Amino acid sequence: MSHVLVGGGLVVALSGGVGGAKLALGLSRVLPAEELLVVANTGDDFEHLGLTICPDIDTLSYVLAGLDNPATGWGRRDETWSFMETIATLGGADWFRLGDRDLALHVERTRRLGAGQSLSQITADICHRLGIGPRVLPMSDDRVRTRVRGEGGWIDFQDYFVRQQCRPAVHELAFTGAADARPQPDVMAALASGNVRAVVICPSNPFISIEPILAVPGLRAAIEGCGAPVVAVSPIVDGRAVKGPTAKMMQELGLPVSSAAVAKRYGGLLDGYVVDAADSESIGAELLIAPTLMTTLEDRETLARAVLGFADRLG
């Protein structure tokens, strides 16, 4: 680990799951722990088998703790599957794959939520126990649930995403509960501190990872008003999504599959935008052309440094 960047101040990163977690890991390796706060999307959280499951918080936690499974992109490494094998024989739902180790996190979180702890408290404690330095906080402690309108009507996000493997064409998205959700107070305090160096929008799916965060009342305004440059990294490389249904969703929503179209979704929020050389297009923000495909750990660190250096020049 090398802290090549000086200047201090807090970097606030908005992240979904796999793609966002890659850059969050890069940021965590080039910044002192106390200078990074990762705000996780909770729109894809859901209740399953009586458990509250937070896929993006979990992916971030496992990636930042070095416990992630590089083969799948979700869940834990060195996992076993006895629970899943057995629940199928009992008539329980087995379409959402829960490993035995992963399950411990969901059971313990659900127990603590039932005991009245907030998702923020639980996440902070579990991250601490997993040895994660930077803060990871949910966008809100209130329940926000992404829903998707396909041909057959509205369905829950994980039904679309996992059970139906993103097969339905998406016509519309909704973030149920978002209008009444309170933004996570420590996130708001950090944004209001006057000590923010940059807000980084990670290369996550804009529709299902970043927009639920921005839909929490007050959060977008707090980002705009924090006095620091807002820099997004495009999730599109060479006209394709690196992972997941981003490109498919853009087509279904009638958008061109391009980095520029993603930037346009964020509207006036962006001061800077980081795109791959293959995707260089004029948008309404400063552009940094950098390799955004993160394959190796070094890629993650290099992009994190590039993003921070770019933000510092804009700031």
Added chain:
Amino acid sequence: MSHVLVGGGLVVALSGGVGGAKLALGLSRVLPAEELLVVANTGDDFEHLGLTICPDIDTLSYVLAGLDNPATGWGRRDETWSFMETIATLGGADWFRLGDRDLALHVERTRRLGAGQSLSQITADICHRLGIGPRVLPMSDDRVRTRVRGEGGWIDFQDYFVRQQCRPAVHELAFTGAADARPQPDVMAALASGNVRAVVICPSNPFISIEPILAVPGLRAAIEGCGAPVVAVSPIVDGRAVKGPTAKMMQELGLPVSSAAVAKRYGGLLDGYVVDAADSESIGAELLIAPTLMTTLEDRETLARAVLGFADRLG
């Protein structure tokens, strides 16, 4: 399997965990499935990690399905422990050992209870899925919880039994909720059918396995009025409990550690009592002397046949 006993009619067995399940297995192997109904104690059920755990139902289910772990006497064979290893690292409680496969049952049951299904429905369905022929039913669908008064005051049963490994001296027991619990309706209907061949009280701990069943209002009277002989098998062999805290508890409660003392607890309920040769004492019921220590599968079947033959002679 050999059905040496004819005559038909329903055998209703009252059972706790390990010891009772041994005889229940024997009965299941010498009776047609439709002629056996096992009534399980739920006094040692408890809520743990947000899950509802029913140790006696589970032991009975695993034993009758041939899935039990003969090395431990509880839980499942071919078990893995990834969940338990992980929950400890997350600060969760790890004093009650839950294997990954075992956990699937608790998660699925808790989910179904939350969805409004009764414990009876859930137990019947899970037993069906595990390929168990005889009916296994809880004594009640209402919550009854055994509590134990030791030197330090009242504690929950599993705290005493597992967490403190039966170390506290027991001065008193209570079955919280029993007074308001409704007996399981199918059990009551069976007892009122006029078609009961025998009621068998399995060699379980009288204080914590059988008395909670008898404490459910109406159940004891229904047994007494069912018109069939009531036969108990002593859990004491040669002045010692085969397993668990029965003998220790009897001493602490000021009772002699003897088969006769157990029979006395059941009062006028018994028509017949099955004891080992080493424990032959006069009690207020007909006595059958038989080998009650069940080590092999053949022992279980042999004792089951002896108990049924004895009951038939009394009937």
